[in-house]
Amino acid sequence: MSELRTSNTGEAQGPRRVLLCDDSAAIRSFYRRALESDPGITVVASVGNGQAAINALAQYEVDVVVLDIEMPVMDGLTALPRLLAAQPGLKVLVVSGLTPRGADISYKALVAGAAECVLKPGTADPSAASEFQRDLVTKVRALADARRSKLGKTTPFPKPEGRAPKLAPSRAATVPVRAIAIASSTGGPSALLQLIPTLKDGPKQPIFITQHMPPRFTTSLAEHLSRVGGRPAAEAVDGETVRDGRIYVAPGDWHMIIEGSNPPKLRLVQSPPVNFCRPSADPMLHSLTTVYGGGILCAVLTGMGSDGLAGAGEVVAAGGTVIAQDQATSVVWGMPGAVANAGLCSAILPLDAIGTYIRKATMHAYA
Numbered sequence: 001m002s003e004l005r006t007s008n009t010g011e012a013q014g015p016r017r018v019l020l021c022d023d024s025a026a027i028r029s030f031y032r033r034a035l036e037s038d039p040g041i042t043v044v045a046s047v048g049n050g051q052a053a054i055n056a057l058a059q060y061e062v063d064v065v066v067l068d069i070e071m072p073v074m075d076g077l078t079a080l081p082r083l084l085a086a087q088p089g090l091k092v093l094v095v096s097g098l099t100p101r102g103a104d105i106s107y108k109a110l111v112a113g114a115a116e117c118v119l120k121p122g123t124a125d126p127s128a129a130s131e132f133q134r135d136l137v138t139k140v141r142a143l144a145d146a147r148r149s150k151l152g153k154t155t156p157f158p159k160p161e162g163r164a165p166k167l168a169p170s171r172a173a174t175v176p177v178r179a180i181a182i183a184s185s186t187g188g189p190s191a192l193l194q195l196i197p198t199l200k201d202g203p204k205q206p207i208f209i210t211q212h213m214p215p216r217f218t219t220s221l222a223e224h225l226s227r228v229g230g231r232p233a234a235e236a237v238d239g240e241t242v243r244d245g246r247i248y249v250a251p252g253d254w255h256m257i258i259e260g261s262n263p264p265k266l267r268l269v270q271s272p273p274v275n276f277c278r279p280s281a282d283p284m285l286h287s288l289t290t291v292y293g294g295g296i297l298c299a300v301l302t303g304m305g306s307d308g309l310a311g312a313g314e315v316v317a318a319g320g321t322v323i324a325q326d327q328a329t330s331v332v333w334g335m336p337g338a339v340a341n342a343g344l345c346s347a348i349l350p351l352d353a354i355g356t357y358i359r360k361a362t363m364h365a366y367a
Contacts, residue, residue, distance in 0.1 A: 015042035016144035017061060021053040021076070022068040022095070031066055034133040041140060048072075050079025057086040063144035064091045066136070067114070069105050077109055084113050089150050091115045091143035091331075093136075103216035110189040111224070115143050115331050116304075119214055142186070142304040146332045165340040165348060168316060175319050177362045178295030179258075180205050181288055183281035183311075185212040185303025187331025189221055191351055192301070193228060196247070198355025200230035203362040205297075207247045208256065208288065210281040212303065215252035218279075222249040238268040250279035257287035264291050275307040281335075285311025294319025297361055299354055302330035306338035316344050323347045323357060 018035055020028045020043055028046045035041045045056040051074040053065060065083055069076040076094065084090055092114040096106035106117050116139050121128035180203060184191060188211045199207070211221060218235055225247055226233035233247035236256045242248070242264040250256035254268040256279055274280035281300075285308065288296050298315045300308050302325055312322045322344045324336035329351040340348050347357055 015040055016141060016148075017042060017044045017063045018140060018144075019044060019053060019056055019060070019062045019065045020046040021048075021050065021065060021071070021079075023048045023071040024068075027068075031136070034136055035066075035140060037133070038137050038141070041137065041144075050074030050076055050083075053079055054082050054086060057083065057090075062087060062090060063147050064093055064140050066093050066095060066140070067109075068095055069102070069109065077105060077112070080109055080112055080114060089147045091147050093118060093139055093143060095120055100216060103214070104220055107189065107217055107220040107224075111193060113190070116186045117213075117217070139186075139304070142332055142334065146304075149333075150328075165345065166343045167348070168322070168344055168346050175294040175321075177203075177205055177297045177321075178292045179288055179297075180207045180358060180362065181281075181285055181296055181298040181315075182207065182209045182211075182301060183285070183298070183303070183308040183335060184209070184301035185277075185305065185307065185332075185335055187302035188212070189224075191325065191331075192221070193224060194351055195299075195301070195355055196225050196229040196233075198352075199358060202355075202359045204244050205362055206242050206244055208250075208258070208284060209247065210250040210256060210279045210284045210308075212277050212279070212307070213252050218249050218252045222247070225249070236266045236268060238266065240266045242266060250284065253278055255279050255283040257283050258291050259287065261291060275305055277305070277307050281308035282311040286314055289314045289318040289320065292320075296320035297358060298322045299324070299358065300336045300339050301325045301351075301354075302332055303335035304332040305334050308335050309338045309342060309344075312339045312344045313342070321346050321361065323349060323354065325354065326350050 020031050022028050032043045044060045047053050049071045067076045094106050094109045094114045094117045096102045096117055097120050118135050121132035222234050231245050235251040236248045257267050258264050259267050274282050296315050315322055324340045324345045326348050327333040
């Protein structure tokens with residue numbers, strides 16, 4: 001039996017509308033209390049399986065669905081494409097347990113169109129519930145705002161003094177690219193699976209990726225990138241020698257940095273989170289500028305927050321090049337929007353044009 005109620009307002013500028021879908025009434029109640037502790041969020045429907053969620057979307061406009069995966073009647077993975085088709089721009093936030101099976105299924109959901117994933121809190125750690133609540137509220141707000149912005153119902157990502165972002169001069173033609181860095185978060189797995197195949201038989205430079213994901217999730221990501229990318233891809237290993245033609249993915253809960261020369265080596269560190277993230281793009285980019293100087297091409301893809309902004313500034317200051325995914329093709333234009341509006345980007349491109357840019361920028365470095 002589902003619990004349904006109307007939201008407090010029908011106005012697009014009113015509270016962000018959320019649908020909860022989990023087979024446990026107790027968990028749904030916990031999610032509701034967590035979300036509605038924020039006055040800018042209202043839960044408009046609470047249901048126990050995927051089919052009930054689809055039915056609810058026929059009655060209520062929703063910004064974000066908080067979706068469990070394993071449920072009776074219809075599981076979350078089966079329901080996901082039908083939910084996404086039910087309302088334009090709907091954002092789905094998957095809630096997962098940190099188990100190998102949970103990570104694999106949740107990763108499949110991210111690839112299939114879910115915007116983001118949050119981990120269920122462990123029962124043994126009271127602080128985990130508080131951290132989960134903060135994470136849930138933050139991500140629901142960001143996803144709802146991204147949906148409304150794309151539908152023209154809220155002010156788009158702010159631009160300095162109302163102007164379009166100013167582009168930085170491109171340096172790729174004069175400074176040989178020695179390494180490629182990619183930073184991504186919300187919407188990143190799907191974006192990476194589209195981008196990396198376009199680099200097949202292309203750049204010989206090593207590719208370093210920081211994608212905000214938990215442990216085990218990054219394992220699945222690396223495995224999928226290896227299958228589609230036409231080059232070896234794996235989670236980084238501490239002490240590993242950097243080799244051309246390989247893709248290195250920062251493991252969940254570890255910052256990936258690069259040290260030394262002749263040849264450089266990877267290091268994994270668990271220093272405090274940066275920008276509330278571990279792995280974080282900023283430590284990776286800082287270390288890359290130390291090792292490669294201006295020979296870096298950095299692409300900042302879809303993601304919430306501003307991780308990568310400080311590191312991108314260091315890349316440009318060293319003589320390297322930064323590009324960003326555009327707002328239209330980003331799930332959330334937080335990370336790319338931050339570097340774009342800071343005037344750090346040589347190009348702001350739709351996702352399907354980024355691979356071509358990287359290939360052209362890197363094609364002469366090893367000639």
